[in-house]
Amino acid sequence: MPMPLATNGTKDDAVKRTVQPVPTSAPTLSEAIRLSLADDITSGRLPPGTEVDEQSVGERFGASRTPVREALRQLASAGLVSLEPRRGARVAMLTVDRLSEMFEVMAETEALCARLATNRMTGAERVALRALHQKSREAVAGRHVHRYDEHNKDFHLAIYAGTHNAFLAEHAAALRLRLSPFRRAQFQGADRLSQSFEEHTILLQQMLRGDGEEASRIMRAHMLTAGAEYLNVSPREQGSSAS
Amino acid sequence: MPMPLATNGTKDDAVKRTVQPVPTSAPTLSEAIRLSLADDITSGRLPPGTEVDEQSVGERFGASRTPVREALRQLASAGLVSLEPRRGARVAMLTVDRLSEMFEVMAETEALCARLATNRMTGAERVALRALHQKSREAVAGRHVHRYDEHNKDFHLAIYAGTHNAFLAEHAAALRLRLSPFRRAQFQGADRLSQSFEEHTILLQQMLRGDGEEASRIMRAHMLTAGAEYLNVSPREQGSSAS
DNA sequence: GATGATTTGTACGTATGTATA
DNA sequence: ATATACATACGTACAAATCAT
Numbered sequence: 001m002p003m004p005l006a007t008n009g010t011k012d013d014a015v016k017r018t019v020q021p022v023p024t025s026a027p028t029l030s031e032a033i034r035l036s037l038a039d040d041i042t043s044g045r046l047p048p049g050t051e052v053d054e055q056s057v058g059e060r061f062g063a064s065r066t067p068v069r070e071a072l073r074q075l076a077s078a079g080l081v082s083l084e085p086r087r088g089a090r091v092a093m094l095t096v097d098r099l100s101e102m103f104e105v106m107a108e109t110e111a112l113c114a115r116l117a118t119n120r121m122t123g124a125e126r127v128a129l130r131a132l133h134q135k136s137r138e139a140v141a142g143r144h145v146h147r148y149d150e151h152n153k154d155f156h157l158a159i160y161a162g163t164h165n166a167f168l169a170e171h172a173a174a175l176r177l178r179l180s181p182f183r184r185a186q187f188q189g190a191d192r193l194s195q196s197f198e199e200h201t202i203l204l205q206q207m208l209r210g211d212g213e214e215a216s217r218i219m220r221a222h223m224l225t226a227g228a229e230y231l232n233v234s235p236r237e238q239g240s241s242a243s
Numbered sequence: 244m245p246m247p248l249a250t251n252g253t254k255d256d257a258v259k260r261t262v263q264p265v266p267t268s269a270p271t272l273s274e275a276i277r278l279s280l281a282d283d284i285t286s287g288r289l290p291p292g293t294e295v296d297e298q299s300v301g302e303r304f305g306a307s308r309t310p311v312r313e314a315l316r317q318l319a320s321a322g323l324v325s326l327e328p329r330r331g332a333r334v335a336m337l338t339v340d341r342l343s344e345m346f347e348v349m350a351e352t353e354a355l356c357a358r359l360a361t362n363r364m365t366g367a368e369r370v371a372l373r374a375l376h377q378k379s380r381e382a383v384a385g386r387h388v389h390r391y392d393e394h395n396k397d398f399h400l401a402i403y404a405g406t407h408n409a410f411l412a413e414h415a416a417a418l419r420l421r422l423s424p425f426r427r428a429q430f431q432g433a434d435r436l437s438q439s440f441e442e443h444t445i446l447l448q449q450m451l452r453g454d455g456e457e458a459s460r461i462m463r464a465h466m467l468t469a470g471a472e473y474l475n476v477s478p479r480e481q482g483s484s485a486s
Numbered sequence: 487g488a489t490g491a492t493t494t495g496t497a498c499g500t501a502t503g504t505a506t507a
Numbered sequence: 508a509t510a511t512a513c514a515t516a517c518g519t520a521c522a523a524a525t526c527a528t
Binding site: 027028031069070073074077078085086098101102104105108112165166167168171 | 355
Binding site: 028029030063064065066067070085086087088 | 515516517518519523524525526
């Protein structure tokens with residue numbers, strides 16, 4: 001005896017293709033929702049602290065709560081949202097202490113990548129890295145903050161890949177993603193754009209020279225500078241915790 | 244018109260408390276299942292490659308498939324199981340290449356921890372670390388492999404904590420957990436027990452002397468030795484991939 | 487502090503996709 | 508190659524917990 005279920009089977013077929021032009025191979029709905037929410041969070045459209053309730057997200061996607069739940073669990077594991085049992089989900093909000101801890105790990109991880117990449121990059125990879133740096137130069141000259149942000153990301157990702165350790169590269173990229181909601185104002189301060197570029201320049205120089213240890217030190221300093229910049233710019237917008 | 248639902252509301256109430264003596268605060272059923280499965284995997288009761296289907300796990304816990312699904316998603320994010328859409332879950336099975344990548348990251352992460360801990364541990368922490376090392380000595384003397392395994396873990400966890408960077412400590416512990424299914428035979432080979440202990444001895448010595456760089460190098464070598472040991476002992480039990 | 491509204495946690499049913507005979 | 512079997516993906520229902528009043 002089939003109960004009169006709500007209109008089903010036609011609605012979501014129509015909606016599924018309307019949701020978002022998720023270009024990646026996302027065969028499942030929960031995956032699509034996850035990617036879309038992750039983008040909303042890392043882009044800043046959903047700032048830290050925002051409550052995310054399953055129902056409304058589901059409605060936004062024309063989906064039921066089930067795939068939304070799964071997406072939120074995934075995002076929680078990735079550190080982008082925090083879950084408390086029976087209290088719902090919110091975009092991850094970190095204390096200043098926690099954030100500086102994460103920046104330290106990020107800096108050390110990138111330093112490691114720089115060291116390994118210096119020793120392991122192929123000739124083609126070195127050429128490509130230099131080309132990326134050139135693109136950055138143009139963005140700096142034109143004061144294109146957003147474009148520099150993109151090139152900067154590509155530059156760092158290229159170094160991750162240069163380690164020839166895919167696990168490490170994924171690790172570093174995940175960490176970068178997780179911190180991205182807290183780096184919005186990264187290149188706002190003063191002349192941070194050209195400063196960052198100059199740091200890249202000497203980093204690249206040492207990497208091409210083959211001095212991995214020095215490259216590692218430069219990268220660590222580079223990342224710590226960026227982290228400190230953020231923590232100084234807006235230390236009060238995050239959660240509690242003194243000092 | 245309430246359809247004749249299967250016996251419900253009484254069954255799981257009774258079962259919930261019978262599941263497992265999960266001592267931690269696991270208010271939700273899916274959390275309990277997750278912890279139990281994680282233990283099954285890291286302990287080796289569910290070896291890599293084992294298929295895990297929602298139905299049977301649910302029956303084992305007296306739960307429906309819903310919380311099992313969530314537990315599996317969590318475990319997948321932690322890297323303990325692998326999921327393929329509509330094809331189910333299995334305990335993560337890594338290629339030799341992947342595994343050696345992970346061992347490298349583990350070695351570098353531990354090396355970082357050793358360096359930071361050398362500079363940051365309090366007096367009390369140094370005393371405690373030395374005490375842990377003493378306990379290990381006794382386990383080595385008595386050839387108590389399992390007990391040494393425990394002390395070894397505590398020793399390393401103490402170093403993580405000594406960094407005074409909780410995020411890094413969690414990171415390192417998560418990595419250790421994730422690799423644990425692949426380190427079962429860790430202290431089986433020859434005289435690996437006392438070799439490990441000796442390496443700890445000189446590591447501890449340098450840490451107490453305050454030479455963080457040297458401690459870092461020793462730790463890296465220590466971990467790479469352990470990794471290579473495993474890869475040599477049973478390189479063929481893992482997935483494909485040559486070299 | 488008690489009550490009602492909202493939201494999560496879990497159970498269960500159906501559809502779809504994958505693998506197998 | 509077609510069909511069958513099976514496990515997952517998603518939708519829906521209900522109960523319990525949280526919060527708002």
